[in-house]
Amino acid sequence: MSNAESPERPLSAGHLIVAQLEREGIQRVYGVPGESFLDVLDGLHDSPISTVVTRHEGGAGFMALAEGRLTGLPGVAMVTRGPGAANAFIAVHTAYQDATPMILFVGLIPVADRGREAFQEFDLSGWFGSTAKKVVMLDDPAAASRVVAESVHTACSGRPGPVVIGLPEDVLTQPTGTSRTVQPLEVPRPRVAEADVKELVHRLERAKRPLVVVGGEGWTAESGQELIRWTTDHSIPVLADFRAYDAVPHDLEGAGSFVGSLGYGRSDHAARLLDEADLTVLLGTPRGDVLSDGYTRGLDSETVLVLPGDARGHCGRIDQFIAAHAPSLALDLVTTPTAPDADVAWFKAARVAHDRFRTPVPESAADSAHVDLTAVMAVLREELAPDAVITYGAGNHALWPARYLSHGSPASLIAPRNGAMGMGIPAAVAAALTFPEREVVSVAGDGCFLMNGQETATAVGYGAAFVALVVDNGCYATIREHQENAYPDRPSGTHLTNPDFAAWARSYGAYGETVRSADDFREAYRRARASGLPAVLHLVQDPAVRAPGSAD
Template sequence: MKVSGGRAVVEVMAKEGVKKAFCVPGESYLSVMDALYQHPEIELISARHEGGASFMAEGYAKASGEVGVCMATRGVGATNLAIGIHTAAQDSTPLVALIGQVERPFKDKEAFQEVNLTGFFSHLCKWTVEIDRVERIPELLQRAFHIATSGRPGPVLVALPHDMLEDEAELNITPSYRSLPPQPHMEDVKQAMDTIRNAERPVLIAGGGVIHAKANRLLVQFAEAMKLPVVTAFRRFDAFPNSHPCYAGWLGFGTPQYLLDAIRGADVVLALGTRFSQVGTQDYTLLSKNSKLIHVDICPDIFGKVYAPSLAIEADAKSFLEQALQAPESGSFISSEDHLKELHDKYLEFSELKADYTEDFVDMDGLMHDLAVCLPKDTIITNDAGNFFGWLSRYYRFEQENTYVGPTSGAMGYGLPAAIGAKLAQPHKQVVSISGDGGFMMTLQEIETAVRYKIPTISIVVNNNIYGTIRAHQERHFPDRAVGTDLSNPDFAGLARLFGAHGEKVEKNIDFAPALQRAIASGLPAVIEVAVNPKILSVGQDKKEVNEKLVSNN
């Protein structure tokens, strides 16, 4: 039986196990949408902006461990989708973007909404392809899913010309296929183990490869067996339980000096599934030239990109840890357990919650205290970009795997739509997004999406009426010359209620925990706006000095 290109696309999606697809509808891929009507097992989530749809797909992929699928129309829709594709690229998230394209006879004529999609997205994606013949849909689309998930995961873009989707052909769609991750050579594993045993001050840095391989528990066993302090890479907090005695802290914005000193003073660094991002390495200054680097990664292209390893092992994190735990012991450890305890104690001291409450504004220290106390340990946290993130990274301890969904790309507008995707992936878990007012305004229209599909996420909006991160940079580099960073905002709680969501505004700490409980009990998508002091822009800022200035000015 002949089938249309649109139906062939959806049949492949079904074979690949796709359960959710996120989109803004477009005329250039109507055939795909029509075929989805006949496949109710694939839920189509229609968002209010392509950027929101791409963030939902990316968040869904992180929380589910499956491929995220997003769709958009040609040109204008595709370029709106780009922010989520870039996030997936930097976060190593498996994503397939299906984009409608102009009709084949109209190409290269500056047709309506025409963009050279494969060229435009080539440097953002692992692979881009335009399918110009209906007969090739199964071959090329299945390859797209394979590339998105194999090796270091990432985004793949598939352009689908409008007229091609309406062509028909007899097709044979084969079952989905996956390749096994590379296995390490036992000789390399033994060498790595001997090097660690002979180290006085070893450190392990755990990245997204640990999370993707679902190797968290193996990593705990390995760290305990090797007496290794574990550091989580930038925005990979849940790669290792934060209260575990082997946990030493995290890398990123505001990493404490004790941890930077420990890593720079390490004689051996084991990097497990991390690409050494600019933020995590403090502008590529993290490792000392005197440190031996053992770099384990599923993607050999990572080796030497930032730091040249003494030993490079091409393997996924799980297979390396499995072999390492089975490797025969040879000799005793030189490293000191006192060093391990010292680093963990310093982390606990640095991240100790402070129940600081104020009456004039919501103190972020107190808010983080209440969040940690009120939320179940398996709650999934998503976040936007912004200075509020400093409080989250410092004070919130992630104890379980698959509880954090955040953008290493630093994309604004990510928090709410990613929470929607995460909640769809893990409907039985509480999902809470934290955003600043600047980032939240970029995708707040997705409140309506959450209401329409009955997706009960909770969005905390930290409102200081400022683009806080940029204001902090301005005050550091150009004091008393702030420009372009003041904002005026709507009543976010009232706006949420207009959408049909639960909305509350909190202006002092004592009211936050009750508002959070009411939001959870409502069973609705919820927005809690918290008013914070615009003079306190960063975690650790001297609040006493700020308050004294405020009193003197009044």
């Protein structure tokens, strides 16, 4: 019986936290156990919430972040004191910059020991105050339910983000005098004012080269499909913000309005669209650093900005700001009578350029010693289910899936928008647990993979099946590329010594296989998928290859 179903028995603060998480609809918590929050762990013992024990706090945090992105509810991670909190910090920073709902519980020293340099003591607000939406300390055991409910609300409201909750270990064991949880707080989705929609429509009708840029969280199959249908009908190209590629479907009966993405790895034609647009409508994302090529593109065009919170992170013009949930506004927009007179030739040229850019052209010369990753992407395009979840971390390896793999549904991409390495494998574990019926593929660089590759053991332990493609080129390729440009013929600090990744995977009880030629990839992928296990395909890549070939 769950805690929430035992109203006759007063609960400790730790048990009441669990009861409130149940009422909030939380399905899983990820974490590394610590003696500072034993009472919460005891509450989870009889709870329907699944406790996923990870091998590192950074992995736990990334799994929570991934679940938050997939479900819209905040993912929950639990860690202990200074060292555990330090390890989880990377996920909090990623959730903050990526605008993803997440809650991190941190077990802390007893209240009476504060300020005495106690074992693993640290300043919770000092550490997390600049990179979380809210930091709260549970000093009153009776407030346990309220603190959890308010934190879930804060994480999901406005611009989503992480909330950090400190749990002094002595407070957790104190009686609360109640077993009652509180009603979850409704996340506001205010209706867009009719006048705002009309003004946006008038701007679209005046523009000759209007451009829509989508991003952020909360996109649904309906909002994405309807926006693409409407913009296709009106010859308005749609771009996605960096690593928000799944906001809208990429192919609508083979001829939709989605024409690529901005940010790292973007095509030249996408950058030109941002430069040439006479109206830019940003739905769910500000025009920030990465989107604008370092604050250099699109800053002076007429701009409509639609965000659920304030305009934090935006640069350049704002001619109309609409404080709204962008997917909801998109649905309002497409049902409003309008007849934009856009430049059809401009739109068609953008679509042709994007089709050319995203079509994989494998290298003509066969290399028996190395895998052509472009050819691998061509195979994946044929093999992947339409709703497959794709994950990756940060590094040059991510250029290939970002360019060549399509997304047909929301919640099908988990990748760090802030460029954090090590996220791909924890994200794949969380995706496989959240959606066990869906295919999950992680594309990982050799450097990125081993930052949290130990979470393969977590996947084996919990039956989370996915296929990880480990691209092995023996170096930190992104940094090496910058190095080669700035300091030619002087490689320094970027070499990697790698294991046999296939054998490494098998040692965990996962499926492992080495692939040295793209010709062998299809059958290897099918064997990995058919194994029903977490699987690692070790792809040996030419160390000199840094990115896909140009198609602009």
